[in-house]
Amino acid sequence: MDSSALELPLGRAELTNKTTDDDLRFDWINLFCREKYGAPELWRWFKWERKEIDKPHEFLLVEGGVCTAKIERGKRKGQDDWKKRDKAMDRTFVVARKDLDAFQAEWQARTGSCFKCYGTGQEWGGWSAANGNRYRPCTKCNATGNVPSQAEKATSS
Numbered sequence: 001m002d003s004s005a006l007e008l009p010l011g012r013a014e015l016t017n018k019t020t021d022d023d024l025r026f027d028w029i030n031l032f033c034r035e036k037y038g039a040p041e042l043w044r045w046f047k048w049e050r051k052e053i054d055k056p057h058e059f060l061l062v063e064g065g066v067c068t069a070k071i072e073r074g075k076r077k078g079q080d081d082w083k084k085r086d087k088a089m090d091r092t093f094v095v096a097r098k099d100l101d102a103f104q105a106e107w108q109a110r111t112g113s114c115f116k117c118y119g120t121g122q123e124w125g126g127w128s129a130a131n132g133n134r135y136r137p138c139t140k141c142n143a144t145g146n147v148p149s150q151a152e153k154a155t156s157s
């Protein structure tokens with residue numbers, strides 16, 4: 001695995017791996033692969049690609065593994081050292097876009113929380129080197145963190 005494999009494709013905005021402590025986002029791909037495909041608890045994706053974009057059968061081709069090793073020196077010290085992972089734990093999954101959407105809807109129904117902001121009321125608004133992750137009031141749930149009720153949806157549309 002060369003380092004270019006760690007570059008993330010476009011479309012990662014809402015579905016990225018947590019990199020820092022101020023990153024409140026869920027990783028839906030990891031959650032999906034663990035719950036639906038029985039990926040091990042410590043399994044995380046390291047690369048995914050959107051395929052058949054905007055078609056009904058759009059899917060993500062997800063490659064991941066278990067990495068506990070950290071880089072010991074240099075600029076990237078403390079970050080995951082994927083080169084030293086146990087490759088026997090590598091798994092590749094095909095995740096259909098519609099299955100992922102259904103999973104988020106199912107999660108909302110199960111938890112009563114807004115999937116976009118994971119019930120925090122704050123949605124992710126970008127990242128910069130100077131300020132880290134930025135958040136703004138969630139537009140989906142009006143910053144309540146709750147699933148909008150059918151009645152509210154009807155009046156707002």
Ligand SMILES: [Zn+2]
Binds near residue numbers: 118120121142
């Ligand atoms: Zn929300």
